[in-house]
Amino acid sequence: MTLHQVPGRLVTIADVAREAQVGESTVSRVLRGQGSYSKRAGERVLEAAARLGYVPNRLAGSLAGNADSVGSQLVGVVIPSLTNIVFPDLLRGLTGDLDTTGFQSVIGVSDYDPAREETLVESLLSWRPSALVLTGLEHTALTVTRLRAAGIRIVEMIDTDGPGLDIVVGFSNRAVGHASARHLIERGYRRIGYVGHDLSQDLRAAKRFAGFEAALREAGLSLHSQELVFDRSSAAVGRAALEALMARAPDTDAVYFSNDDMALGGYFGCLGRGWAVPGRVALFGCHALDITAAMPQPLSTMRTPRLEIGRAAARSLADGAPAGTIDLGFELCQGATA
Amino acid sequence: MTLHQVPGRLVTIADVAREAQVGESTVSRVLRGQGSYSKRAGERVLEAAARLGYVPNRLAGSLAGNADSVGSQLVGVVIPSLTNIVFPDLLRGLTGDLDTTGFQSVIGVSDYDPAREETLVESLLSWRPSALVLTGLEHTALTVTRLRAAGIRIVEMIDTDGPGLDIVVGFSNRAVGHASARHLIERGYRRIGYVGHDLSQDLRAAKRFAGFEAALREAGLSLHSQELVFDRSSAAVGRAALEALMARAPDTDAVYFSNDDMALGGYFGCLGRGWAVPGRVALFGCHALDITAAMPQPLSTMRTPRLEIGRAAARSLADGAPAGTIDLGFELCQGATA
DNA sequence: ATATAAATTGGCAGCGCTGCCAAAACATCA
DNA sequence: TGATGTTTTGGCAGCGCTGCCAATTTATAT
Numbered sequence: 001m002t003l004h005q006v007p008g009r010l011v012t013i014a015d016v017a018r019e020a021q022v023g024e025s026t027v028s029r030v031l032r033g034q035g036s037y038s039k040r041a042g043e044r045v046l047e048a049a050a051r052l053g054y055v056p057n058r059l060a061g062s063l064a065g066n067a068d069s070v071g072s073q074l075v076g077v078v079i080p081s082l083t084n085i086v087f088p089d090l091l092r093g094l095t096g097d098l099d100t101t102g103f104q105s106v107i108g109v110s111d112y113d114p115a116r117e118e119t120l121v122e123s124l125l126s127w128r129p130s131a132l133v134l135t136g137l138e139h140t141a142l143t144v145t146r147l148r149a150a151g152i153r154i155v156e157m158i159d160t161d162g163p164g165l166d167i168v169v170g171f172s173n174r175a176v177g178h179a180s181a182r183h184l185i186e187r188g189y190r191r192i193g194y195v196g197h198d199l200s201q202d203l204r205a206a207k208r209f210a211g212f213e214a215a216l217r218e219a220g221l222s223l224h225s226q227e228l229v230f231d232r233s234s235a236a237v238g239r240a241a242l243e244a245l246m247a248r249a250p251d252t253d254a255v256y257f258s259n260d261d262m263a264l265g266g267y268f269g270c271l272g273r274g275w276a277v278p279g280r281v282a283l284f285g286c287h288a289l290d291i292t293a294a295m296p297q298p299l300s301t302m303r304t305p306r307l308e309i310g311r312a313a314a315r316s317l318a319d320g321a322p323a324g325t326i327d328l329g330f331e332l333c334q335g336a337t338a
Numbered sequence: 339m340t341l342h343q344v345p346g347r348l349v350t351i352a353d354v355a356r357e358a359q360v361g362e363s364t365v366s367r368v369l370r371g372q373g374s375y376s377k378r379a380g381e382r383v384l385e386a387a388a389r390l391g392y393v394p395n396r397l398a399g400s401l402a403g404n405a406d407s408v409g410s411q412l413v414g415v416v417i418p419s420l421t422n423i424v425f426p427d428l429l430r431g432l433t434g435d436l437d438t439t440g441f442q443s444v445i446g447v448s449d450y451d452p453a454r455e456e457t458l459v460e461s462l463l464s465w466r467p468s469a470l471v472l473t474g475l476e477h478t479a480l481t482v483t484r485l486r487a488a489g490i491r492i493v494e495m496i497d498t499d500g501p502g503l504d505i506v507v508g509f510s511n512r513a514v515g516h517a518s519a520r521h522l523i524e525r526g527y528r529r530i531g532y533v534g535h536d537l538s539q540d541l542r543a544a545k546r547f548a549g550f551e552a553a554l555r556e557a558g559l560s561l562h563s564q565e566l567v568f569d570r571s572s573a574a575v576g577r578a579a580l581e582a583l584m585a586r587a588p589d590t591d592a593v594y595f596s597n598d599d600m601a602l603g604g605y606f607g608c609l610g611r612g613w614a615v616p617g618r619v620a621l622f623g624c625h626a627l628d629i630t631a632a633m634p635q636p637l638s639t640m641r642t643p644r645l646e647i648g649r650a651a652a653r654s655l656a657d658g659a660p661a662g663t664i665d666l667g668f669e670l671c672q673g674a675t676a
Numbered sequence: 677a678t679a680t681a682a683a684t685t686g687g688c689a690g691c692g693c694t695g696c697c698a699a700a701a702c703a704t705c706a
Numbered sequence: 707t708g709a710t711g712t713t714t715t716g717g718c719a720g721c722g723c724t725g726c727c728a729a730t731t732t733a734t735a736t
Contacts, residue, residue, distance in 0.1 A: 012691095025694080026716075032694090051484070057401075058465050059400050059465065063395075063721050087426075095445065104462070107433065107444075109430070122393070124662050126395065128395055161432040213703090235632035269477075292575070351724095366723070367724095376684060394723085397722080397723090399722080403725080422736085525725055
């Protein structure tokens, strides 16, 4: 068997029409189950299509069908990363619910770079998707202009702290940060540190941090120590950062991590050094990764509804939801590390 | 500002042509930087396109351009899951290298279900992608027929244990299993157990298991105990399974997990019960997730080149590699748990 | 200045499909 | 039986773009 063996054209609707001895329009109607046609025509067409191995060409279909009727059945998705498990979870919810509605997702990964997002949006738009799903509320001016001009539905996921372009689905990162700080304060911690990755990149983490600091201030406290890392978030990085932080400010009694994977790394660091958690230092993460629930001491963290956000995004598009914000909230996971 | 405000048509190439006072073909040539055109024409077109906010319509472009020249610039991707971090890693390598070549990925998640894969392939094919990237070598007969008839490049990722349709990129799962068993045997373990998720679903895991058992047999051993789980692989599931296995066969001295996340869960279980690892029981995983390297005792596991597989898949398509298998191998991570 | 080669350009068919419309086939009623 | 309404059907334009080709402009050689 040879690849590329197909010499010329693939089977078209005209071939099926000839084979079934009906007109092209009839084939089109039967195959889409739209409009009226006789039972006999239906059978012949289906039979002929199967025999010929007809595969519809959706490029042609979307081009011909006026955008308003079906749209391209493509949905563009831009996420900042695939490394951070948060985003695959989002995707999972999104694609899972999207393809039950017959949509296909075209995805792009921006690497937390607004310029890259701009390029991706431009590129995705050229497929005339019926909707675009983005992450976060911050986009370049040009991206916003293009999005507006496209005249399609836009969903911005994850962050509800600010105005969106159309549909916004997520939770308040600020509130997550705030609630995390409140929890630590209520548990009696006072010399609280922060370990996070580059805040100028991950704007959601920055908002959590802002909420966190605000809660400290409201309680008459301030951040006791902090360690920022400029790598992509990972357990190894979290571990190193915690160790650096504790070396500089050994009396820190609790640490807030911008992400569970770093918190997990921090926890491993404590285990390795024989530090009691939370005796020596308390640890608090964010996102409630599955793994952290299986730990001997479950990590204290905040559950964010990632899968649900993806699902809600898909559903809002399918249902033609009105513009507006859908806040899915978050939930404290008490855990045993803070 | 209203969404859907665009009343009628979007800007087309004809609009740009009129604005720039050149012919449509010239616009097309300039915008694609193909063929020859004067400097002056180039400037006018670019300027007009920018002023009008022209967004090319790739549906039309791909339809018009004969498949052989550019193809649709879409690549269809089918992965079994987004939960298992293995697949986002694959995607990351793939999309990262793909969009530097101007390709966009349309993805589908099959949930380890061949029938679902069949549907997804059918659906993806209708976008006339220039290539399809699948996971694994096993597909339904109809899928294979369709793939062959499509006349496009096919990449099958991850598994090299068998014949592929066109390009195969991955490693030998059988060999991974075999090498894992060899390692345990060489380290002196004799009463070896297995914890894995449903082997009828995850065919790669099944092949690893087969290689593992073969190595045991060759050494005159047999599997001492095993515990299969039918949930999706996770740390919690791994922990529970290990505990169940140790309850049934307390003298098991080493356990092979089909996946690192389960191994990690198992490790947590041991920590929780105060069992020495590897004193009480040794643990060996698969895939070398990032996290496991940050553990106080790094997990003993097998590093599989997931990112590289995605990259190699993208590259082989971009370069028009010949049909064949690219084996990227794997690497033992000695770790400290086995 | 003229002939010839090279670069640039626009027109138009056609990619495969769907929407529209008028024609044909069938059903219903007086 | 003919008239009227209803369902089914096929033809054809056109979605926005690119490939091809012939026409035009420009550069080079004689």
